[in-house]
Amino acid sequence: xxxxxxxxxxxxxxxxxxxxxxxxxxxxxxxxxxxxxxxxxxxxxxxxxxxxxxxxxxxxxxxxxxxxxxxxxxxxxxxxxxxxxxxxxxxxxxxxxxxxxxxxxxxxxxxxxxxxxxxxxxxxxxxxxxxxxxxxxxxxxxxxxxxxxxxxxxxxxxxxxxxxxxxxxxxxxxxxxxxxxxxxxxxxxxxxxxxxxxxxxxxxxxxxxxxxxxxxxxxxxxxxxxxxxxxxxxxxxxxxxxxxxxxxxxxxxxxxxxxxxxxxxxxxxxxxxxxxxxxxxxxxxxxxxxxxxxxxxxxxxxxxxxxxxxxxxxxxxxxxxxxxxxxxxxxxxxxxxxxxxxxxxxxxxxxxxxxxxxxxxxx
Amino acid sequence: xxxxxxxxxxxxxxxxxxxxxxxxxxxxxxxxxxxxxxxxxxxxxxxxxxxxxxxxxxxxxxxxxxxxxxxxxxxxxxxxxxxxxxxxxxxxxxxxxxxxxxxxxxxxxxxxxxxxxxxxxxxxxxxxxxxxxxxxxxxxxxxxxxxxxxxxxxxxxxxxxxxxxxxxxxxxxxxxxxxxxxxxxxxxxxxxxxxxxxxxxxxxxxxxxxxxxxxxxxxxxxxxxxxxxxxxxxxxxxxxxxxxxxxxxxxxxxxxxxxxxxxxxxxxxxxxxxxxxxxxxxxxxxxxxxxxxxxxxxxxxxxxxxxxxxxxxxxxxxxxxxxxxxxxxxx
Numbered sequence: 001x002x003x004x005x006x007x008x009x010x011x012x013x014x015x016x017x018x019x020x021x022x023x024x025x026x027x028x029x030x031x032x033x034x035x036x037x038x039x040x041x042x043x044x045x046x047x048x049x050x051x052x053x054x055x056x057x058x059x060x061x062x063x064x065x066x067x068x069x070x071x072x073x074x075x076x077x078x079x080x081x082x083x084x085x086x087x088x089x090x091x092x093x094x095x096x097x098x099x100x101x102x103x104x105x106x107x108x109x110x111x112x113x114x115x116x117x118x119x120x121x122x123x124x125x126x127x128x129x130x131x132x133x134x135x136x137x138x139x140x141x142x143x144x145x146x147x148x149x150x151x152x153x154x155x156x157x158x159x160x161x162x163x164x165x166x167x168x169x170x171x172x173x174x175x176x177x178x179x180x181x182x183x184x185x186x187x188x189x190x191x192x193x194x195x196x197x198x199x200x201x202x203x204x205x206x207x208x209x210x211x212x213x214x215x216x217x218x219x220x221x222x223x224x225x226x227x228x229x230x231x232x233x234x235x236x237x238x239x240x241x242x243x244x245x246x247x248x249x250x251x252x253x254x255x256x257x258x259x260x261x262x263x264x265x266x267x268x269x270x271x272x273x274x275x276x277x278x279x280x281x282x283x284x285x286x287x288x289x290x291x292x293x294x295x296x297x298x299x300x301x302x303x304x305x306x307x308x309x310x311x312x313x314x315x316x317x318x319x320x321x322x323x324x325x326x327x328x329x330x331x332x333x334x335x336x337x338x339x340x341x342x343x344x345x346x347x348x349x350x351x352x353x354x355x356x357x358x359x360x361x362x363x
Numbered sequence: 364x365x366x367x368x369x370x371x372x373x374x375x376x377x378x379x380x381x382x383x384x385x386x387x388x389x390x391x392x393x394x395x396x397x398x399x400x401x402x403x404x405x406x407x408x409x410x411x412x413x414x415x416x417x418x419x420x421x422x423x424x425x426x427x428x429x430x431x432x433x434x435x436x437x438x439x440x441x442x443x444x445x446x447x448x449x450x451x452x453x454x455x456x457x458x459x460x461x462x463x464x465x466x467x468x469x470x471x472x473x474x475x476x477x478x479x480x481x482x483x484x485x486x487x488x489x490x491x492x493x494x495x496x497x498x499x500x501x502x503x504x505x506x507x508x509x510x511x512x513x514x515x516x517x518x519x520x521x522x523x524x525x526x527x528x529x530x531x532x533x534x535x536x537x538x539x540x541x542x543x544x545x546x547x548x549x550x551x552x553x554x555x556x557x558x559x560x561x562x563x564x565x566x567x568x569x570x571x572x573x574x575x576x577x578x579x580x581x582x583x584x585x586x587x588x589x590x591x592x593x594x595x596x597x598x599x600x601x602x603x604x605x606x607x608x609x610x611x612x613x614x615x616x617x618x619x620x621x622x623x624x625x626x627x628x629x630x631x632x633x634x635x636x637x638x639x640x641x642x643x644x645x646x647x648x649x650x651x652x653x654x655x656x657x658x659x660x661x662x663x664x665x666x667x668x669x670x671x672x673x674x675x676x677x678x679x680x681x682x683x684x685x686x687x688x689x690x691x692x693x694x
Contacts, residue, residue, distance in 0.1 A: 044645075045645040046641070047641040048642075048645075074603075077607075080639065082606065083605065275459075275475070281456065305636070306641065309452045309456075312459070314412050315412035
């Protein structure tokens with residue numbers, strides 16, 4: 001099997017290791033580009049959300065490179081993401097592609113189906129072998145997440161613009177070249193040390209911003225126009241509400257297992273939105289409240305254009321923002337979103353945050 | 364007597380006779396918002412979040428229209444009424460959106476309707492509404508049965524090919540605000556009009572679609588006219604069950620018509636930026652291409668939909684279908 005999968009942040013390095021270890025060929029998905037998006041936009045429904053279009057574009061790119069199997073995730077709704085796979089499949093079929101699509105549905109709802117699909121993926125290797133390989137892959141993703149978290153803290157304080165990004169990229173390579181679990185743990189430490197060694201100004205006044213919203217546009221820098229990089233270089237510390245490891249534990253294995261205060265988020269949101277409306281709508285409200293309580297300076301909501309749960313969250317957001325006195329900026333992203341427009345709005349928002357800080361200080 | 368307001372939008376187009384029978388049964392007087400007008404739509408656009416679809420904006424306008432005229436506002440949180448299906452996330456968050464977008468609201472009856480909880484859940488919901496409006500148990504029970512028979516009557520009328528607004532008019536005397544069909548003679552074509560009842564049947568937003576088709580000599584069939592068993596049988600075509608009640612219904616009805624024929628054309632009405640419809644519309648389009656038997660058109664509505672645009676496309680589509688049909692008869 002020549003296997004491929006959707007691109008999401010740095011996770012492809014871990015997935016590639018896993019797939020190759022199981023004896024398959026891996027077609028590594030390229031970082032989504034303008035070409036990916038235009039391919040996806042051409043064949044996807046007009047009002048499909050951005051992730052659906054990017055994924056479709058990615059599939060078309062990897063199929064052209066010879067992939068014959070795509071592994072992706074399902075879902076149970078009511079967010080549309082759970083229906084991506086059948087839609088993608090039907091579109092690819094209508095374009096004449098003949099590929100196999102393995103859709104991993106969350107095992108907490110149907111263990112048997114999950115096991116059967118793993119059986120296809122594992123091929124002739126033993127279950128024990130698969131278990132170890134997954135554990136190593138998981139370890140890698142955790143290392144990537146930790147590295148990213150540290151990057152978010154270091155970048156706004158770096159003395160030389162771009163130094164931390166370079167150190168981060170090198171850190172990724174260090175982790176990517178590790179294989180055994182102990183090696184990965186050591187590589188993680190080396191990468192973190194390397195990143196922390198970037199010269200920093202610890203006296204700098206750094207506003208802290210929470211990043212909330214839909215998972216794909218949060219985790220894939222190509223989908224959010226590298227907003228974290230932009231904010232970091234404006235001297236803002238970013239705290240992202242979702243990381244792949246935490247989210248997977250929470251949604252696929254058991255409720256509230258991965259996120260430290262998963263229950264807390266829902267509890268915080270309950271006053272404004274008592275209903276789980278799918279996607280990350282309720283989480284967005286809950287996170288905003290928690291960020292306000294933790295003393296963050298502002299919150300930025302990222303969502304794909306036409307994303308239903310985030311639209312509901314967005315319409316409640318002004319009340320939350322007023323009640324908890326925290327500025328919230330929302331971006332609905334689509335194929336038309338441009339870097340310059342986003343930068344302008346971010347600069348204005350960051351100016352506002354700095355001025356609020358100054359006012360608090362003088363008052 | 365408590366005045367309970369019902370916005371003429373969204374689930375109104377599916378449940379109004381039932382709600383009316385129940386609410387009047389427990390002694391409330393039902394106040395319906397006026398049919399959609401430019402003012403109502405504009406007010407909705409003002410209050411609702413920019414990225415919402417037009418039906419959601421419209422309900423905001425209808426809610427605003429009822430302020431000051433009623434003591435309670437009936438906007439139940441519809442979660443699930445059938446199988447494991449849920450409503451669109453915007454329905455799930457509707458009471459919250461309204462509460463935080465519009466000021467000076469009367470008390471909301473935003474009761475949660477989730478019938479996955481068991482057979483008696485609907486009765487429990489009825490009791491809760493009864494308690495809010497101060498009705499005793501016997502009265503609630505009587506109103507509950509009245510509502511049930513209203514539901515049965517409505518279904519019978521729909522299956523006899525009455526459209527929802529026609530049924531509402533005869534059952535409750537509601538004026539739709541739609542222009543009457545100019546030609547009421549025999550119909551030479553039959554179209555399936557798929558989409559959400561609140562998009563098809565709101566004459567303002569759909570550009571008088573149903574009446575217009577009828578004037579063109581077209582009989583209109585909608586998904587809610589098909590008996591439930593027929594829709595259920597379509598599972599064989601569904602690769603993965605859709606999550607949303609109305610969307611699932613539209614898709615299944617589409618599959619049914621493509622398999623069994625009986626209609627000359629299929630029209631899918633979809634709202635600009637509707638999330639679930641991005642899925643439904645694509646699946647219907649692909650099915651139409653695959654079968655290649657019945658012409659398919661997808662019409663999009665938004666807050667700027669003009670009568671003329673809709674009229675032109677409906678005329679073109681029905682002309683094309685009619686010519687195609689005649690050519691077939693000749694050959």
